Amino acid sequence: MKTYLLIIVIILSALTLRAQTTCTDILKQAQRNFDEGKLDEIPQMIEPCMKDGFTNEEKMNAYKLLIQTYLFNEKPEQADQVMIRFLKEFPSYEIAVNDPTEFINLHKTYRTEPIFRIDINAGLNYSMPSVTEVFGPGNLNLSSISYKSMLGFNLGVNYTDRIYKDFDIVVGVNFSIYNIDYSDFQYDYTTVTGSFKSMFVGFPLAANYNLNLGNIRIITRLGVETTYLLSSKMDFTKSFRSGENPIKSNEDIKSCFKQLDFKPTISLGFPFKLSKYEILPTIGFKFSTISPLKDRLKYPIESGVYYKYNFAPANMLMNQFFFTVSFMKPIYNPQKIK
Incomplete structure (x- = not known):
């Protein structure tokens, strides 16, 4: 056979x-x-x-x-x-x-230009928390509380349409996971460490300017992304210097934060063709504008993990650097224009 x-x-x-x-x-x-x-x-x-x-x-x-x-x-x-x-x-x-x-x-x-483009993008983000106010149990001068940047992940879909000459309008939906490292060396006998993991859905609205420099094409983008907090959890570990077994748990802290944020966004993209498609590596920055902590939770005693881990979330702005790679599909409809 x-x-x-x-x-x-x-x-x-x-x-x-x-x-x-x-x-x-x-x-x-x-x-x-x-x-x-x-x-x-x-x-x-x-x-x-x-x-x-x-x-x-x-x-x-x-x-x-x-x-x-x-x-x-x-x-x-x-x-x-x-x-x-x-x-x-x-x-x-x-x-x-x-x-x-x-x-x-x-x-x-x-x-011969595309009438619009659809792209799927994925990449990494790097959250940069800017703490404006710290809360915690007892005398904060005796604690050493810190929030450190960590890598996260982005995934999204965008629709791009030409509106005038070299200007495009972009709308889309993004899913993002932000990660932040937390540590608090409390007093002389305990240490609390953990990592935040927050998931957001975002709705970007932006304008592109397509800049052509010979054979090099650069896409500059300026816009705003409305984000909604889907979940926020934290892995806690409370260690004792006396040698006792540490306390560990995963806590839901979404109720501590406001759900909406509006993030101005700026980015640069460098597209190149691959067969009938376009690949768009992009670097950019998102600016946080709203302090996420709810007003009623600006006191340590109101945090649900206060007694267990001596923890209360800080007030901070969550700025973010990101890098994405987009797989773009141009949609054409060739027609006689003159």
């Missing part, structure tokens, strides 16, 4: 190679006919190979040859029909320096 399958594969491969070789020869002959001014037979020669007889590069050259043929034969409608086929199959094509002048001139009469 395996022998038969192998034979079939070899035969199909040979037939495919033969068909491609034959179509390659036909394209060369059609080009010679064009150079000699024998235009009438060119469409009949090329069209049978357009479905699966050419490589991508040959197919692009065949389209260009067809367009030139129809234009020289004063058949602009047929040339337009072929150009539409070309742009639907190769929507992200960029004019090359050696492209025929007739092809270039016709190409300029079509809308």
